[in-house]
Amino acid sequence: MTDDAVVTQRELQLLTLDVNGEQHEVITEPRRTLVDVLRHELRLTGTHVGCEHGICGACTVLVDDRPVRACLMFAAQAEGARIRTVESLSDGDGLGDLQRAFSEHHGLQCGFCTPGFLMLAEGFLAERPEATKEEIREVVAANLCRCTGYQTIVEAIDGCARARRGACAGLCDSKEK
Known part of the structure; x- marks a missing residue:
């Protein structure tokens, strides 16, 4: 074995990752980001790379x-x-309830930021199912969207949250109380 091969072997790491309920073994560099492994090794390209910061x-x-x-x-x-x-x-x-809510409430435009908003909302709603629109608005401010103006994103998340709580039939319209 050459010195280059020894160095390469030491620089690689075997990881076992539980992604979407499935176990994956990945051999990668120790300093490789999770987004790069998800997209390039596991081919889960729904997670987008924007600013990398x-x-x-x-x-x-x-x-x-x-x-x-x-x-x-x-x-x-x-x-x-x-x-x-x-x-x-x-x-x-088919689409999940949160994805349908984004579609029905026009919470997406170009769609680039949408996966990040969906995952932010999914995590937030699991923790705060009774969230108010003001709380939702505060949380979504953590992600950037250049197209929607955020109001439709807030309405989509609020509508989905209310539907999950049984506050309305189907996905809640933003005008329903």
Whole structure:
């Protein structure tokens, strides 16, 4: 074995990641980000890369049910944790309730930031199912959207939250009380 091969072997790390309920073994560099491993190794491209500095939120995933900027986390840090990406939100071949709410409330435009908002909202609603629109508005301010103006995103999350609580039939319209 050459010296280069020895160095390469030492620089690689075997990780076992629980992503969307499935175990994956990945061999990667120790300093590779979670977003890069998700997109390039596991081919889960729903998690987007925007700023790569943790500012935009397009790369938000859930790690142990908490929203995390995957561009700021090393994949090695996620070993042993439960990771959920936007792909976990679908209901079989159809959209999940939060995804449908974004569509029905026009909470997406170009769609680039949408996966990050969906995962931020999913984590937030799991923790705060009774959230008010003001609380939702405060939480979504953590992610950047250049198209919607945020109001439709807030209405989508609020409508989904109220539907999950049984406050209305189907997905709640923003005009319903």
